[in-house]
Amino acid sequence: MNLTVIGTGYVGLVTGTCFAEMGHHVTCVDVDQRKIDNLNKGILPIYEPGLDAMVEHNARDGRLAFTSSLPEAMRSSDVYFIAVGTPPGEDGSADLQYVLAVAREIGAHLDRYALVVDKSTVPVGTAEQVRAAIDSELEHRNVRVDFDVVSNPEFLKEGAAINDFMKPDRIVVGAESERAIDLMRALYADFTRSHDRLLVMGVRDAEMTKYVANAMLATKISFMNEVANLCDRMGVDVENVRTGIGSDSRIGYSFIYPGCGYGGSCFPKDVKALIRMAGNHDFVPAVLEAVEARNEQQKGYLFEKIRAHYGPDLSGRRFALWGLAFKPGTDDMREAASKVLLRQLIDAGASVRAYDPIAMDVARDELPAEWFGDGRLTLVDNQYDALRDADALALVTEWKPFRHPDFDAMRRLMRPDPAIFDGRNQYQPENMQSDGFVYYGVGR
Numbered sequence: 001m002n003l004t005v006i007g008t009g010y011v012g013l014v015t016g017t018c019f020a021e022m023g024h025h026v027t028c029v030d031v032d033q034r035k036i037d038n039l040n041k042g043i044l045p046i047y048e049p050g051l052d053a054m055v056e057h058n059a060r061d062g063r064l065a066f067t068s069s070l071p072e073a074m075r076s077s078d079v080y081f082i083a084v085g086t087p088p089g090e091d092g093s094a095d096l097q098y099v100l101a102v103a104r105e106i107g108a109h110l111d112r113y114a115l116v117v118d119k120s121t122v123p124v125g126t127a128e129q130v131r132a133a134i135d136s137e138l139e140h141r142n143v144r145v146d147f148d149v150v151s152n153p154e155f156l157k158e159g160a161a162i163n164d165f166m167k168p169d170r171i172v173v174g175a176e177s178e179r180a181i182d183l184m185r186a187l188y189a190d191f192t193r194s195h196d197r198l199l200v201m202g203v204r205d206a207e208m209t210k211y212v213a214n215a216m217l218a219t220k221i222s223f224m225n226e227v228a229n230l231c232d233r234m235g236v237d238v239e240n241v242r243t244g245i246g247s248d249s250r251i252g253y254s255f256i257y258p259g260c261g262y263g264g265s266c267f268p269k270d271v272k273a274l275i276r277m278a279g280n281h282d283f284v285p286a287v288l289e290a291v292e293a294r295n296e297q298q299k300g301y302l303f304e305k306i307r308a309h310y311g312p313d314l315s316g317r318r319f320a321l322w323g324l325a326f327k328p329g330t331d332d333m334r335e336a337a338s339k340v341l342l343r344q345l346i347d348a349g350a351s352v353r354a355y356d357p358i359a360m361d362v363a364r365d366e367l368p369a370e371w372f373g374d375g376r377l378t379l380v381d382n383q384y385d386a387l388r389d390a391d392a393l394a395l396v397t398e399w400k401p402f403r404h405p406d407f408d409a410m411r412r413l414m415r416p417d418p419a420i421f422d423g424r425n426q427y428q429p430e431n432m433q434s435d436g437f438v439y440y441g442v443g444r
Ligand code: NAD
Pocket: 006, 007, 008, 009, 010, 011, 012, 029, 030, 031, 032, 035, 083, 084, 085, 086, 098, 101, 102, 119, 120, 121, 122, 154, 155, 156, 157, 158, 265, 266
C-alpha cells in the first residue's frame, strides 16, 4: 500500500520506517523543513536505537521518502497516519491544533477514498473533530469524497520503539466501518502473524484506552514513590518491599521501581489531559490528581535530601549529575526529572557538571543558555569528568554505564566526604558506606 505518515517525531518516524520495512511505500511528511532536509541526507531528528540503519536502507530501496508537502504525498496515498504532537495546553488539556491543522489540509486536497488514522494520543471525541474538519474543507470545495477516520493509538516505548512496533503486545483499532477495519487488518497483518493481536473497538473506546494505559503505568510509579517516601521515614528498605510484592503474580515487577519521578512527553501530559477530560464531565478524578501531585513532589525529592544534608545555601558546592534524558535509551528530555533538579541546584547557588550518554545535544538546545554562560552548568564528555572536584553525585537516569562505576576512581576525583544521591536506587547502601560515600537512595 501507499502510506503517508504526517509528523516525523518519535512516533511518526518509527511508524513510517516500520511500515516501509514490511514492504509498503511510505512518504513521511513534516512541516519542519530542516528535519526533512536532514532526513533526506540520512540525518535523523531523534535518537532511537537501530532506527538510522532502517531509515537508510528503506530510503535507499525507494520505499521511504520525506517531504514537507502533504499535497505532494497525497498524490499517491491511500492511508494517512496523523502522528503529530499533542502537547499540553495551558489548562492541561491536549492541544489539538496540530492534529486539526493536518485534518484541514487533508480535506483541502482529498480527491478519492482515504483512510485517516489518528495515531497521535488524542482525547475522546477527537476522531469526530477530525472528521468534521475534513468534511468542512470538502464542503468548502464543494467536493464529495468518502473517507473513514479511525483511532489507532500508539503504545511504543522510546528506546525500544522498533521492537515495540514490530512485535506489539496489541494493536488497538477504534473504527466504525467494515471497510476501515478490513484495511487496518490488512495493514497490520504482518505485525500480528503469530497470533491475532488486533483489538477492534469503538473509536471513543480506543481513544480512551491509550490514556488509561499511560495513567495506569503512572499510577503504579506514583504509588510506589509514595510507599518509598514512607519507607524512608520508617527505617524500611523499599527495595526489599519491591521484590516482596513484585513476586506476587497479581502485582508483577514492572513499573514498581521507586525513584525521583516519571518524565517524558507522555505520562505527565496524558495524566493531565485525562484529568482535564474528567473535569469536562464534572467528575473529580481523585486518584489521578494524586498521581500527578505525587510525581511533581517526587521530582524534588533528591533536592530535599541534598538540602537536608548540606543546608539550604549551596554556594560553592559542586555537583556531578549523571543522566539528563527522562529515561535510559532516549535523547528525549521533555519533562525530565533532571531539569527540575538542575534548576533547584542552580537556584540554591551550586554549580553542576552534567553528563548523559546520548542527550548532550538535546541538553545544549533545551537548557537555559544563561546556565552555561555564567559557568553554573557545564556539560562534560564522560561520566568521570563530571565528578572532578565535586562534593556529591546525583544520579537521575539509570543508564547502564552508571550501574557499575569504578568507585575508587570516583572517590579520588571527588572532594573529601563525598556523597551520592541516587535517584534510581542503582547502588547498594551497605557497599556505598564501605566504599567511603555518604549514600542516599529513595526509600532506603
Ligand atoms: P514529536 O514532537 O517528536 O513529533 C511531532 C512532529 O510533528 C514534529 O516533527 C513536528 O514538526 C510535526 N508536525 C507538527 N505539525 C505538523 C503538521 N501540521 N504537518 C506535519 N508535521 C507536523 O512527537 P512524538 O513524541 O512523536 O508524539 C506524537 C504523538 O504520539 C503525540 O500525540 C504523543 O502523545 C503520541 N505518542 C508518543 C509516544 C512517544 O514515546 N514519544 C508514544 C506513544 C504515543
